[in-house]
Amino acid sequence: MSELPLLVDGHAQIAAAAVAKALTDGETIPYRLEDCVIEGDLDLRFARIGRCVDFSGCRFTGSIDLRNATFEATAQLQACEFDGEVNAGDQELAHTIFKSDLNFDGSTFNGFVSFIGFHCAASVSLRHCRFNATASRPGEFGPRRSVEFIGGKVFKAFSVNASVFAGSASFNGLACEFAGFFHDTQFHDQGNLPVDFVASSFRIGCDLSRARFAAVRTSRRSTAARTCGLGLARIVSPAHDIRFDFATTRWLQGNGVMFCGPVSFSGLQCSGDAFFSPFSSMLDVHESALASAGPISPALRSALETARFPVPENARLARFGETCEVVATSSDGDQHWRCLLGRLDNGIAAWLTTQFRGSETTFSNAEFKRNLDMSYATFVGSARFESLACTSNANFQRARFDSWADFSNSRVGLELQLRKATFRSSLQLDGCRAQGVLAEGITVLGWLSARHMVVARNIDFGPFSEPLQIEPADVLRSPLASPQLRSELAGLKLRLPSQSKLIPDKRTPQHLHFVCNRTYSRSYLLVRSHTIRLQQPSVLGDTVNFGHADARSLILSDALIVGRIEINGSSLRGGGFFRRTIFRGTMDSRFTSYGVNLQAGGAEFRHDALFRSCKIGSSVVLSDARFLREANFSLCRMNELGMGYGSPFVSRRAVFRGCTFDRFDTLDTTTQDRRQAAWQRLIDSQDSRRFSLDPYLALEKCYRTEGRHQEADAIYFEGRAAQRRERGNPRIPPLRWVMDTFSQVLTGYGVRQTRLWLWIGGVLLLSTLIYWPDRALVPKSPLRRHRPPPPRPKPSWPGLTIPFPPMA
Numbered sequence: 171m172s173e174l175p176l177l178v179d180g181h182a183q184i185a186a187a188a189v190a191k192a193l194t195d196g197e198t199i200p201y202r203l204e205d206c207v208i209e210g211d212l213d214l215r216f217a218r219i220g221r222c223v224d225f226s227g228c229r230f231t232g233s234i235d236l237r238n239a240t241f242e243a244t245a246q247l248q249a250c251e252f253d254g255e256v257n258a259g260d261q262e263l264a265h266t267i268f269k270s271d272l273n274f275d276g277s278t279f280n281g282f283v284s285f286i287g288f289h290c291a292a293s294v295s296l297r298h299c300r301f302n303a304t305a306s307r308p309g310e311f312g313p314r315r316s317v318e319f320i321g322g323k324v325f326k327a328f329s330v331n332a333s334v335f336a337g338s339a340s341f342n343g344l345a346c347e348f349a350g351f352f353h354d355t356q357f358h359d360q361g362n363l364p365v366d367f368v369a370s371s372f373r374i375g376c377d378l379s380r381a382r383f384a385a386v387r388t389s390r391r392s393t394a395a396r397t398c399g400l401g402l403a404r405i406v407s408p409a410h411d412i413r414f415d416f417a418t419t420r421w422l423q424g425n426g427v428m429f430c431g432p433v434s435f436s437g438l439q440c441s442g443d444a445f446f447s448p449f450s451s452m453l454d455v456h457e458s459a460l461a462s463a464g465p466i467s468p469a470l471r472s473a474l475e476t477a478r479f480p481v482p483e484n485a486r487l488a489r490f491g492e493t494c495e496v497v498a499t500s501s502d503g504d505q506h507w508r509c510l511l512g513r514l515d516n517g518i519a520a521w522l523t524t525q526f527r528g529s530e531t532t533f534s535n536a537e538f539k540r541n542l543d544m545s546y547a548t549f550v551g552s553a554r555f556e557s558l559a560c561t562s563n564a565n566f567q568r569a570r571f572d573s574w575a576d577f578s579n580s581r582v583g584l585e586l587q588l589r590k591a592t593f594r595s596s597l598q599l600d601g602c603r604a605q606g607v608l609a610e611g612i613t614v615l616g617w618l619s620a621r622h623m624v625v626a627r628n629i630d631f632g633p634f635s636e637p638l639q640i641e642p643a644d645v646l647r648s649p650l651a652s653p654q655l656r657s658e659l660a661g662l663k664l665r666l667p668s669q670s671k672l673i674p675d676k677r678t679p680q681h682l683h684f685v686c687n688r689t690y691s692r693s694y695l696l697v698r699s700h701t702i703r704l705q706q707p708s709v710l711g712d713t714v715n716f717g718h719a720d721a722r723s724l725i726l727s728d729a730l731i732v733g734r735i736e737i738n739g740s741s742l743r744g745g746g747f748f749r750r751t752i753f754r755g756t757m758d759s760r761f762t763s764y765g766v767n768l769q770a771g772g773a774e775f776r777h778d779a780l781f782r783s784c785k786i787g788s789s790v791v792l793s794d795a796r797f798l799r800e801a802n803f804s805l806c807r808m809n810e811l812g813m814g815y816g817s818p819f820v821s822r823r824a825v826f827r828g829c830t831f832d833r834f835d836t837l838d839t840t841t842q843d844r845r846q847a848a849w850q851r852l853i854d855s856q857d858s859r860r861f862s863l864d865p866y867l868a869l870e871k872c873y874r875t876e877g878r879h880q881e882a883d884a885i886y887f888e889g890r891a892a893q894r895r896e897r898g899n900p901r902i903p904p905l906r907w908v909m910d911t912f913s914q915v916l917t918g919y920g921v922r923q924t925r926l927w928l929w930i931g932g933v934l935l936l937s938t939l940i941y942w943p944d945r946a947l948v949p950k951s952p953l954r955r956h957r958p959p960p961p962r963p964k965p966s967w968p969g970l971t972i973p974f975p976p977m978a
Contacts, residue, residue, distance in 0.1 A: 186210035304337035625721035819855035
């Protein structure tokens with residue numbers, strides 16, 4: 171090759187026609203150009219280049235046309251600058267073939283770039299490239315993106331790491347036999363069309379971690395056979411939909427990803443795990459950087475950026491006891507970025523949560539063959555998970571849903587975990603199927619609907635328990651909350667006033683309640699011998715509906731039910747557990763089957779409690795419960811009724827029509843009188859307007875089963891008397907009425923038998939008093955002469971004479 175002339179600035183200049191001639195002359199030795207300027211348009215259409223092409227640091231002032239060209243060897247155009255367009259012709263003829271590697275690392279493209287239908291037998295590398303074109307152009311099938319890799323096929327890796335796309339890009343139909351790498355790639359928002367991955371296929375995986383998108387879209391038949399990585403990706407445009415509809419992958423990694431627009435994973439097929447949990451990393455920073463709240467220090471910002479955390483400019487540090495958060499708020503006050511900081515044994519760790527900030531997040535009809543982890547995720551808009559299929563666990567622990575969430579008709583192979591999740595609007599679980607639902611400490615401010623839910627194990631809305639790193643002796647030393655305890659609780663975002671007291675519960679002394687100005691906190695401490703745990707109860711909002719649910723047990727212990735709750739027609743094989751639960755609205759549990767127990771010990775029903783036509787397999791426990799309004803147990807069937815020391819029916823509006831039970835259990839069993847008083851409290855609790863003889867008959871049956879027939883008779887006769895008293899004069903035969911009255915007056919219905927002796931003694935005394943003055947004190951008449959009786963005639967019969975021996 172002849173010596174090239176030098177330009178004024180020291181760069182060699184060569185004509186594009188000379189380059190094209192040199193590439194197509196049939197030589198096989200490599201063709202290398204370094205730091206040159208290639209003037210004019212480079213036309214290689216239908217050309218066959220048999221030599222290795224190596225351009226480094228070159229500048230192409232004109233356009234490049236590689237349509238239908240064939241490169242037999244490696245094509246390397248590293249750190250080059252393309253001022254014109256690349257393959258800007260029609261869409262039908264742009265089929266370039268690369269039989270070896272294609273390398274554009276570090277290059278800059280200032281114009282339109284199109285590689286429609288290209289074929290690469292090895293790898294394609296576009297790392298650290300810049301695509302500056304922003305305008306789209308019209309095409310036969312719609313607008314064309316400024317960068318096109320449509321319908322291409324790559325037999326090895328397709329790498330676009332750390333590149334920058336100023337405009338939109340399309341990777342529709344791209345088929346990669348190995349993996350696609352978009353690590354740290356930025357797709358800027360210039361108001362153009364979204365980045366398209368429609369029908370793309372990556373056999374090993376697609377790595378989009380730490381990428382930044384204005385908008386992205388995939389569609390049916392998009393596949394990543396091994397892994398699709400979205401970790402720390404930033405999709406920041408709220409104006410475009412982000413769609414991964416009907417994509418296929420083996421693993422989906424979205425740790426720390428943020429979607430600012432609507433995102434859809436409808437019909438996603440994931441044969442492995444899907445992770446949208448927080449992204450974690452250790453920070454190389456001293457603890458002094460976390461000393462004070464306010465704007466973050468330069469050292470902390472540098473440590474976060476070194477760990478690849480995209481820190482906004484207005485980020486601030488907020489402290490919660492031993493834990494910290496780095497938060498950033500938008501102009502309207504919305505917290506749009508949150509990073510958790512905490513101290514570990516080996517240093518300071520940072521966790522960046524996953525955020526779906528668009529108006530809608532959709533996982534409808536998505537299928538996950540293993541686990542789905544969305545713990546700590548934030549959903550600003552509506553979240554749609556209807557008909558979701560997850561073979562293993564679906565984890566939404568501590569997730570936050572600012573709008574409604576729909577899990578209707580979802581199928582979870584193991585457990586649906588909603589521990590400490592917050593739903594600021596409604597939650598729908600209609601028709602959901604799972605092995606278990608774990609929702610301890612959940613907060614639902616709107617309505618909760620779980621009709622026709624089928625759960626093989628428990629539906630658990632009990633308290634969420636967290637251990638505290640503090641000794642029980644330090645807590646019990648003083649009735650006031652110690653500074654160490656307040657610091658521990660502040661780390662769990664439970665702030666106590668300085669004058670808060672710890673008061674043991676009267677029923678369960680191991681429960682310590684937080685009291686300030688006579689106000690009890692719903693959270694409490696559970697003190698064990700060597701540990702202390704913070705119990706945070708669940709809060710359920712306006713309307714709760716578990717109608718026709720099928721589960722082993724429904725656990726609502728310590729929960730606060732703000733509105734109406736319905737459990738109509740449900741089948742709970744293990745029972746219902748409502749211990750210490752507060753029901754502010756109506757409790758409607760008609761036609762429900764509790765397989766074992768219905769435990770409402772310590773519960774408080776501030777509105778009507780309807781248990782009509784329920785079937786309880788074992789016992790109903792109402793110890794320390796409080797029914798402030800109507801309690802309807804009509805037509806209930808149970809084995810045992812337990813009340814405890816006092817009557818739970820405060821308002822005396824209990825209804826027991828048709829209620830039957832075989833045993834009555836009370837803690838007042840020290841003496842017979844106290845047990846009888848417990849019977850009386852139950853009897854007196856009936857609503858006078860709806861009096862029923864059924865509880866008397868049930869108590870009579872209990873006594874007769876125990877062999878105490880006198881008490882059974884007493885209950886029977888008392889029921890008759892109460893029936894006459896409450897209902898006027900019911901249809902009772904006169905003879906039975908007379909017998910009941912005599913039994914009550916004379917013997918106290920057979921129990922007060924001493925009363926009969928009093929009656930007998932009184933009658934004898936009265937008779938004596940009446941007889942004694944008239945008969946006993948009057949003198950008797952004179953004695954009369956005794957007259958012997960007439961002689962007895964001798965028996966005689968006609969024709970027969972019986973000789974009697976002579977009498978001596």
